[in-house]
Amino acid sequence: MDRRYLQRRGQCWYLRVPNPPGFWGKKGELVHTLRTPDLRIAQQLRDRYLTPLLAETAAAEFLSALTRLAAAARESVTRQLDGLPANLSGREPVTLTLRAAADAYLRYLRAPGTYAPASLRKVASSLDALCHVLGPDFDVNRLSKADAVRFRDTALALPAHWQNTNDRSVTPAKPGERRLSGRSVATHLMYGKALFRWLRDEGKTTRPDNPFQDVTVARLSSKQKRAPSAAEVEALMILPRPRGLDATAWRAMPLLGRYTGCRAGELAQLRAEDVIVEQGIRCLAIRGDGGERRLKTASSQRLVPVAAKINILLDELVAAHPSGPLLETGTFRGADGIVKGAHRFLQAFNRAAKRVAGDLSFHCLRVYANDAMATAGVDIGDRERLLGHKSERTQSAYTPENLRRLKAAVDTIP
Numbered sequence: 001m002d003r004r005y006l007q008r009r010g011q012c013w014y015l016r017v018p019n020p021p022g023f024w025g026k027k028g029e030l031v032h033t034l035r036t037p038d039l040r041i042a043q044q045l046r047d048r049y050l051t052p053l054l055a056e057t058a059a060a061e062f063l064s065a066l067t068r069l070a071a072a073a074r075e076s077v078t079r080q081l082d083g084l085p086a087n088l089s090g091r092e093p094v095t096l097t098l099r100a101a102a103d104a105y106l107r108y109l110r111a112p113g114t115y116a117p118a119s120l121r122k123v124a125s126s127l128d129a130l131c132h133v134l135g136p137d138f139d140v141n142r143l144s145k146a147d148a149v150r151f152r153d154t155a156l157a158l159p160a161h162w163q164n165t166n167d168r169s170v171t172p173a174k175p176g177e178r179r180l181s182g183r184s185v186a187t188h189l190m191y192g193k194a195l196f197r198w199l200r201d202e203g204k205t206t207r208p209d210n211p212f213q214d215v216t217v218a219r220l221s222s223k224q225k226r227a228p229s230a231a232e233v234e235a236l237m238i239l240p241r242p243r244g245l246d247a248t249a250w251r252a253m254p255l256l257g258r259y260t261g262c263r264a265g266e267l268a269q270l271r272a273e274d275v276i277v278e279q280g281i282r283c284l285a286i287r288g289d290g291g292e293r294r295l296k297t298a299s300s301q302r303l304v305p306v307a308a309k310i311n312i313l314l315d316e317l318v319a320a321h322p323s324g325p326l327l328e329t330g331t332f333r334g335a336d337g338i339v340k341g342a343h344r345f346l347q348a349f350n351r352a353a354k355r356v357a358g359d360l361s362f363h364c365l366r367v368y369a370n371d372a373m374a375t376a377g378v379d380i381g382d383r384e385r386l387l388g389h390k391s392e393r394t395q396s397a398y399t400p401e402n403l404r405r406l407k408a409a410v411d412t413i414p
Helices: 037-052 056-071 075-082 098-109 115-135 143-155 182-201 230-237 247-260 262-269 310-319 343-353 365-376 380-386 402-411
Strands: 007-010 010-017 030-034 275-278 281-286 301-303
Touching: 007 037, 007 275, 010 037, 010 143, 010 365, 030 115, 030 182, 098 115, 115 143, 143 182, 230 247, 230 365, 247 262, 247 310, 247 343, 247 365, 262 343, 301 380, 301 402, 365 380, 365 402
Parallel strands: none
Antiparallel strands: 007 010, 010 030, 275 281, 281 301
């Protein structure tokens, strides 16, 4: 099929002209989204709008027609016109401010199926931080790498919750006051880079560089996940259920995480056929199918013997859901088409867990299972096999002997 000047990115087709004609006023490469996943429509847009522009003699007639269509309030055509260089469209060049660029990017991300609301709020917060520190009227074509570094250094000195206060002045934290974490600043820089990449791809800026490229936080203030205490684990088992989440999943997920050490996404995609008997031992078959059921790594595919403490729970789940997922955890399909299991459950559970202790999350149950087995003297190779860690110590085959050993290991978890 004819795909000249067309390039697919994610779910959309883009116009891509490697060497635009000189009278376009753009050097290097022009990339502009067509906002359609349909190749046939993309070809029609290319032939109707791009092909005439490749001949200088047709440019004036084409722009005149495009302007008339824009005046008729056709939003899609207006976007096409906005993406053209100012000298080609016949309009006076205007300064694109940081605030205007951020707002345009957010409108783009609000397209259905592009970003989850929570992710969109995170992007908006980061762009708001950029505008607040550097100034909303900052010309994006004049923003330099030195300005990106200035943002990073200023942000690292700000109080931790400065964006949540009424006084949004850019004032360094007081001595002894907790500062904005390196991880938060790194997130702001990441979305700053994404903004300028989008501006360039959409033809809204002619600059070839990205000022946020290679501007990083040297040391991130991250914490190693710890094993919760016995009292904290019991508290995680009885967290109050938020409205709108399935009661059975809310009760079962932490119990399964505690006694299997499985990841939340692995548990969320379990089906009745994944509860199997292998060599006389009841197991959970953690596996992907290459489609919507995905695993983190190849070593994540494994058998996990069922601990005696969750046998009855598993019987209830299989009886209630003989087909389909055993648990209703609230999945989310991203813009890339990948299904994220336990998405809504994890968001709610991790928020609730922080009321028990600020550094707790569902992942801590996995650490707890590993720590409990280590305390009971379970060999590190067996623990790595049960948890699906990548290691040269684990064997490829499950023998009756090691399955019995793994079953004894999970039964040691209190």
